[in-house]
Amino acid sequence: MSYFVTGATGFIGRFLVSELLDHREGEIYVLVRQGSLARMERLVQRWGSDRVIPVVGDLGAQSLGVDPEWLAGHRGSIDHFFHLAAIYDMTADDATNDAMNVDGTRHAIGLAEALEAGCFHQVSSVAAAGEYDGVFDETMFDQGQHLPSPYHRTKFESERIVREECGVPWRVYRPAIVVGDSETGTMDKVDGPYYFFPVLKRLRDSLPSWLPLVGLDLGDTNVVPVDYVAKAMDHLAHAPGRDGEAFHLVNPEPQSVVEMINAFCAAAGAPQFATPIDRRVTSAPFGLVPRGLRPGGLVAKAIASAPAQLALGQTVGRAGIPPEVLAHTGFVPRFDSQRTEQALAGSGIAVPVLESYARILWNYWEENLDQATARDAAARKALEGRYVVITGASSGIGQVTALKVSQAGGIPVLVARGKDKLEDLRLTIEMRGGQAHVFPCDLSDLAAIDTLCERLTAELPSIDYLVNNAGRSIRRSLKLSQDRFHDFERTMQLNYFGAIRLMLGLMPRMREQRRTHIVNISSIGVQTSPPRFSAYVASKAALDAWSNVVSSEVVGDGVTFTTVHMPLVATPMIAPTKLYDKFPTISPAQAADVVLKAMIERPHELNTLLGNAGAVAHTVAPKAAFRVLNMAYHVFPDSAAARGPETGTGKRESEQVLLAKLFKGIHW
Template identity: 35%
Template sequence: MSGDDGDGEPPTVLLTGFPGFLGVALVDRLLERGDGPIACLVQPMYRALAERRAAELAGPDDDRIRLYEGDITEPGLGLENSLAELEPVEELYHLAAIYDLAVDPEPAEAVNVRGTEHVLDVAEELAVDRFQYVSTCYVSGRYDGVFTEAHLREGQPFNNHYERTKYEAEVAVQERLADGLPATIYRPAITVGDSETGETEKYDGPYYLLRMLRSQPSWLSVTTSLPGAAGSELNVVPRDFVIDAIDHLSAREDTTGEVYQLCDPAPLSVPAFVDAVADAIGHRVLSVPGSKSVTRRLLDVAAARGVPAEPATLDYLDHPTRYACPNTRRALAGTGIECPPFESYVDVLVEFVRENPEVDDEAMS
C-alpha cells in the first residue's frame, strides 16, 4: 500500500522530490538496499502520478512507500498534524526544487530557497541522524576557473535565477551543517537520461541542441558557435551515475559533513559535444560563428514558432567554469562507480528521443 493512512512500521526515511525523475530512481534504490518505510512528500497535484509510481516500485499492496501530501513552500512542509507521525524518521533526502533555467525569481526563491529552509527546519525538529541534500555544480555561477567541492562563496555572478537560488539554498544548508546538522551535499552536473536505457522525463538542457539539430535536414544542419565556446566545457552526467553515487555515499557514515561534486572529470569541449551529438544523429553540422545577443534573438523567434529552443541554454555554450571532483573521486575509488564518457552513451540518449517524441521540456517541480 502507498498512502499516509497506512498501518505497520513507521517510516524511517523522508524524501522530497517524489515522483520526480531523480526522486523515483532514488526511492527505488533505497528500497533495494532495505531502507524504509519511506515517507515521500508529494504535492497534491502530483498525488495520482505518485500513487502510480509507488505501485510500480513497490507493488500495489506494499506499504514501504508512504505518500504524505504537503508542500515545501509552507512552514512545516504543509504537513500540519501529520508531522507527528514522522517522528521516527532518521534520514531526510531533499531533492525537491525547480529545475528550470528560465524560471522567474519569485517561484525560484519560494521553492529553492525558502523551501529548503523549511525542509531544514523539519530536519532539525525531527532531529534526523542524516540530512542528504541534492544541490548542483552550478552553484558556481560563472566562476572563472576550476570549481571544486571546497568552493562556494566566491563572489560569482550567475547565469539565471535557478543558479542563484540553488546557491542560496546550499549556503543555508552549509550554515546548518556548520551549526551541527549532520548533512551531506551532492552537486550533480547537467543531468541527462540513463546511460543504459536513455530514459528521461523531459527534454531540456542539452536536449534542446539535439532536438534542434534533428529538426533540420540531415545533409546540413546549422548551429551557432559563440566566441569562447572552443575553450568551454559542457559537463554532462547520466542519471544512473548520479543515483549510484548518492546511493553509495549516503550509506556511509564517513561522508557526513562532506560535499561531493557528481561531474564528469573529463568532459567534452562545447565543439566536441556538438560533434558527438551530430555523429549520433547522423547529421552533417555546420557551426556558424555568431554573437550571443544575435543568437538569443534568433532562438526567441525559433521558440515562438515551435522550434525546440531555449535561449537560456546559450549561457552554457561559453561557460567559463570547469568542474573538478577530487573529494568524489577519493570517496568512490575502488567502488567501480564512475561517470562514463558522454560518447559512450550519446547513441542511447538519441534513440530514446527518437522513440519517445511525446516527451517535452516540462516536468514537475
C-alpha cells in the same frame, strides 16, 4: 533504517528511490501534494514495493505542511532526509526559483530538524559555482563568483542556507547537467542538450550525414547520466564520516559543447559540426587577456545581451531552443571532483563516456519526448479520439506508434503476447495524460484471435484504425532450410494467417462503421527480394497480395488499406543478427512516423526510393538484378542461429558494410 524524500516524483528523485529500494532496507516516506497522489500511486505501482509510503505536504508551507501528528509519531525515526524538490530549469522566473529553491529548502530543513533526522542531504547544482573563473573544487563555496541568472543565484542561496542554518548534520551534492539513464535512456522532460534535439532531427532529415557543418567553439560543458547521479548519491549518503562535505557529481573530463553536440549528431545520423577557429587557435594570442575579453567570452556576452536574446527568441526560439539556455550552454569554471572519486573508489560507480550511451539517449527522446506529433494539426485531426488497434505493441515500431498516437490524442489499443509489457506501456501513456487499452493475445493462435475479435467488437466503441505490425522474421538460406519446413509454417502463421484472421474477424464491425483504415507493415524485401529471406518475404508478399485484392471489394464499404514497405528498422526483431549493428537503419521512431503518415494521408502504398528502384529493376532487368543479389548472397554469411558464429571480418566485413550503405534499408 528509514528515509524521507522530497521530489520523489521528479526525475532524479524517482531514480534515487529505486536505488534505495534495491540496496537499502526500511521505509521510504515520500512528500507528495494532495493533487499528485494519483501520480504517486502509479509510481508506487511501478516500483512494486509497499515500502514507499506517501506523506501529504506542500513545499511552500512551514515544515513542508506535514501533519503534526505524523511528525510527532515519526520524530527520531528518520535516518536520512533527502531534499530533491526544486526547480532545475534555466528558463524559470525569479519568483518560481525563490519559492521552490530558497523557501523550499528552508521549509525542508525545518521539517528535518523537527524530525531530528540523522542527516540532511541537499541536492544542489554546479550552478552554485556561477561564473567562477578557474578550477572550482568541492571545498569551495562562496568565492565571490558572479551568479548570472535567477537559477544560479537560488542554487547558491539554497546551499548557503543548508551550510549556515541546518541544525542537523548535512551533506551537499552538486550534479552537472543531468541527462537520461545511460542504459535505458529514460528522461522525463526536455532540458539541457535535449533542447537541441529537434534541430538535429531536422538536419538528419534534410541533409546527408557526411556533409560537414560549420560550428562555433562555445566552451566546455559537463553532462552526467541520471543513473550515475542516483547511484553515487546513495553510496555517498551512506559513507561514514562525510558529514559537512559537498560532492561534485560531474564528469571528471569536461566535454566541449561542440563535441557533445557531435556525439548526438552521430547518434541521430545527422551531419556533424567542425570548428575552424577554436581554443587551439585563440589560446596562444589571447592567453594573457582576461576571459571576458577573449573571443569565447565576447561571444557569450553578446548572446546574453538583451537585443541578442530578443533576436534569438524569434529565431532559434521558434525551433524550441530557449534563448536563456543558449546563453549558458558552456561552463566557465572547471569542476574538480577528486573528493567524490575518492569516496566512490571500489564501488564500481563511475561516469560512462557520453559516446557510449548517446544513441540510447537519442532513441529515447525520439520515441518518447519528441513533441512533433502532438503539434501536428493533421495528426490531431485524423487521430484525436480515435481507437487505433496496434498489434506487436509491446516493443519496437508498435510501441513507438502507440506513444505517438497517444500524443496526437488518439487512444491506442495495445495487442501483443506479453501482458506485463503492455500494462507497463499503458501506465506510461496514462502518466503522460493519455488513455490506452490492453488486449493480450498470441497472434499465432487462430482461436485466440477469434476471441480477441469478439472482445474488441464488444468492448470498444469503435475501431477506427488497425495497424498490422506484429511479425516474425527468419534469415536463413535455402541450403540450410532443407529440414526446417516449420520455419515457413510459423512465419506464414503469424505474418499472413494471423493478420488475415484478425481482419476477417473485425471486418463486419469495420463495414458497419464505414470509416476504418488498415495499415499493413510489409517489407522493402517484397520489392527487392533479398537472399536468405524467402520465408519472411513470401509471408509479407502474400499479405500484400491479399490486401490488394480485398481493397477493391471493400472500397465502397469505407474500409481502406495502406501497405508500408518498411526498410530495415533497428528493432528487437533484427537484434539477433549482429552484423546489422554496423548497417544503416532507420529508428523505430522514424518507422512510427511513416505509420502515422499512412493513417493520416491514407495512400495505397508507402515506399522508399530504393524499394521502388528494386521493383523497377526486377521488372526491366531481372537477370542483372539477380546477379547483384547473388553477389550479396556470397558476401553476407548466414545468421549465427543458422550456422554458428558469424565470420564477417576483414575484407569481407568491409564489403558487407559497403553494400549495406549503398543499398540502405535492404535486409541482407
